[in-house]
Amino acid sequence: MCGIFGCFLNEGNAAPLIHSSLKRLEYRGYDSVGIATISDGKITIKKDQGKIDDVHKIHNLDDLPGSIGIGHTRWATHGAPLQVNSHPHTDCAGEIVVVHNGIIENFLELKSELQNLGHTFVSKTDTEVMPHLIEETLKQNPQLSLEQAVLESLKKIDGSYAFAIISTREPDKIICARNESPLVLGINSHGLFCASDIPAFLEVTNKAVMINNGELVVLTAKGYEIKKISDGSAITREPITIEWTPEMAIKQGYPHFMIKEIHEQPETLSNTLRMQDHYLDLLTTFLDRANEVFLVACGTSYHACLAASYMFSKLAFLPTYPVYASEFVEQHGKSVNIDSTILAVSQSGETADTLAAVTCAQQRAATILGLTNVIGSSLTRISRVYIGTQAGPEIGVAATKTFTSQLSVLAQLALRLSKKRGKISQDEMDTLAEKLDKLPETVDTIVRSQEDKVKNIAKKYANSKVFFFLGRGISTATAFEGRLKLMEIAYIPSIAFPAGESKHGPISLIEDGFPVVFICPKDDSHRTLIGNIMEMKARGAKIIAVVEEGDQEIKGLADDYIEVPKGIPSVLSPIPFAVPLQLLAYYTALEKGFNPDMPRNLAKSVTVK
Ligand code: AGP
Numbered sequence: 151m152c153g154i155f156g157c158f159l160n161e162g163n164a165a166p167l168i169h170s171s172l173k174r175l176e177y178r179g180y181d182s183v184g185i186a187t188i189s190d191g192k193i194t195i196k197k198d199q200g201k202i203d204d205v206h207k208i209h210n211l212d213d214l215p216g217s218i219g220i221g222h223t224r225w226a227t228h229g230a231p232l233q234v235n236s237h238p239h240t241d242c243a244g245e246i247v248v249v250h251n252g253i254i255e256n257f258l259e260l261k262s263e264l265q266n267l268g269h270t271f272v273s274k275t276d277t278e279v280m281p282h283l284i285e286e287t288l289k290q291n292p293q294l295s296l297e298q299a300v301l302e303s304l305k306k307i308d309g310s311y312a313f314a315i316i317s318t319r320e321p322d323k324i325i326c327a328r329n330e331s332p333l334v335l336g337i338n339s340h341g342l343f344c345a346s347d348i349p350a351f352l353e354v355t356n357k358a359v360m361i362n363n364g365e366l367v368v369l370t371a372k373g374y375e376i377k378k379i380s381d382g383s384a385i386t387r388e389p390i391t392i393e394w395t396p397e398m399a400i401k402q403g404y405p406h407f408m409i410k411e412i413h414e415q416p417e418t419l420s421n422t423l424r425m426q427d428h429y430l431d432l433l434t435t436f437l438d439r440a441n442e443v444f445l446v447a448c449g450t451s452y453h454a455c456l457a458a459s460y461m462f463s464k465l466a467f468l469p470t471y472p473v474y475a476s477e478f479v480e481q482h483g484k485s486v487n488i489d490s491t492i493l494a495v496s497q498s499g500e501t502a503d504t505l506a507a508v509t510c511a512q513q514r515a516a517t518i519l520g521l522t523n524v525i526g527s528s529l530t531r532i533s534r535v536y537i538g539t540q541a542g543p544e545i546g547v548a549a550t551k552t553f554t555s556q557l558s559v560l561a562q563l564a565l566r567l568s569k570k571r572g573k574i575s576q577d578e579m580d581t582l583a584e585k586l587d588k589l590p591e592t593v594d595t596i597v598r599s600q601e602d603k604v605k606n607i608a609k610k611y612a613n614s615k616v617f618f619f620l621g622r623g624i625s626t627a628t629a630f631e632g633r634l635k636l637m638e639i640a641y642i643p644s645i646a647f648p649a650g651e652s653k654h655g656p657i658s659l660i661e662d663g664f665p666v667v668f669i670c671p672k673d674d675s676h677r678t679l680i681g682n683i684m685e686m687k688a689r690g691a692k693i694i695a696v697v698e699e700g701d702q703e704i705k706g707l708a709d710d711y712i713e714v715p716k717g718i719p720s721v722l723s724p725i726p727f728a729v730p731l732q733l734l735a736y737y738t739a740l741e742k743g744f745n746p747d748m749p750r751n752l753a754k755s756v757t758v759k
Pocket of ligand 1: 448449450451495496497498499500501504547548549550638
């Protein structure tokens with residue numbers, strides 16, 4: 151998730167506006183930045199790793215000639231955040247310049263084809279294949295226009311993209327195109343703009359044209375032309391007026407980043423399903439060879455590790471040990487050794503406890519593997535092999551989209567390991583892979599169909615003294631996550647434990663009316679879970695059940711229930727079942743007058759709508 155911007159001014163230099171617009175897109179990515187402008191048939195590029203303000207201090211991003219230019223602020227997915235990997239990227243001759251947001255899934259094949267044709271690549275990014283593809287298309291078909299060469303090149307690309315392209319071959323235009331990654335045009339009397347998101351140009355215009363999937367746009371002095379990528383046919387579309395303030399726009403009209411990020415999960419889960427095979431295979435090989443595997447993390451990331459320990463065991467027969475990072479040194483610091491493998495999971499890649507655990511293990515020659523959302527973070531630098539969760543920056547304090555993205559990647563690893571070890575049949579494999587592919591849609595259905603119901607449940611129980619979260623099997627991890635979210639942003643004391651543990655003590659806390667949230671996928675634990683529900687009901691608890699559609703049995707027992715689509719395999723269930731718990735925490739925080747995006751000492755400012 152990066153931010154692209156293109157600017158076609160009727161007069162004056164475009165660079166200062168590109169610079170300030172990238173600043174307004176910094177919430178989409180901020181590990182490197184770059185701008186390219188075209189003037190007198192010459193291209194000028196300034197790009198480097200680092201935050202926009204820091205790069206500006208070194209390179210002065212306002213000082214590039216020309217009224218036409220493109221820019222990019224990056225959230226690395228392929229290639230560490232280094233100057234060479236920052237955008238824009240060019241072809242061999244430096245005549246075609248491209249910025250991109252998205253993931254080109256078949257970039258490795260395209261890259262080796264182009265290298266065999268003599269192209270030289272300088273970066274580790276997927277994006278760099280695009281300018282070389284256009285260059286090669288024009289070399290083989292010199293009669294084509296730049297636009298036609300772009301259209302031909304797009305047909306060879308698999309994956310998601312929003313591109314903005316300029317070239318000295320046709321210096322009087324910007325070409326941009328969209329497939330899945332967001333793209334919108336801005337229009338005013340001084341010029342035309344294309345951007346990943348409306349905030350980029352809202353300071354200069356509130357006239358916008360939405361660009362749909364499979365569309366290409368050409369910006370020239372005459373205006374904007376939209377065409378279908380599939381057949382080049384023209385599309386007419388009038389601008390609309392945006393009523394948002396710049397602050398609202400950054401949240402895309404959502405009141406808080408947390409709810410925006412909860413709604414982003416269909417897109418971020420799709421991103422995780424576009425993961426490069428060789429990264430997943432590499433990590434799978436290390437796990438397959440490992441003698442003992444510790445899954446090390448803190449907070450929400452630890453809950454992803456706990457769920458993963460069920461996935462690895464159930465699918466690949468690999469025992470793994472989820473460990474709170476803050477306890478690792480004490481618990482395993484003396485026994486971890488050269489035969490140990492650590493899979494450290496951290497959204498930020500910078501959590502001190504996780505890094506301390508990893509450093510301790512590394513000093514004892516253990517193999518370090520990393521799963522993080524921040525490419526270039528300390529965890530990626532210390533890891534032998536790492537994978538990025540590609541969820542884009544997470545601004546809200548509470549981890550939501552990064553949790554489900556972590557789980558999706560961990561499930562893919564467990565599936566690959568299972569296949570590698572021949573532990574499940576091809577049919578089972580196909581079924582699980584198909585369900586995994588469906589998860590973005592499943593989560594989208596949950597958010598659309600259950601949000602209002604969750605709002606009412608939050609209203610009903612917001613003043614409860616305590617909340618309980620219970621699950622069995624892999625849902626224990628989901629229960630822990632539900633508890634953490636409610637404590638973290640609604641500040642309600644909450645207790646979670648494996649439902650089977652209730653009778654070994656915690657049940658004595660239950661009083662009349664206490665809300666108890668049960669996580670109830672229709673898996674092997676379903677029958678015994680009903681017994682646990684009965685135990686709690688017998689003591690006057692209010693049962694809030696997250697159930698599968700059509701689960702009449704538990705719906706009949708519950709005081710309130712939230713439904714998720716049916717048929718989700720148990721090992722994947724923490725992904726969809728966590729979403730209603732994220733929503734419950736969010737709406738409970740609002741009910742209690744807290745701002746879900748703020749840490750506690752700043753949270754009391756919000757007024758309840
Ligand atoms: C989760 O919502 C919290 N923000 C917190 O528990 C977090 O998960 C924990 O600090 C770990 O962070 P990391 O994933 O960046 O390492």
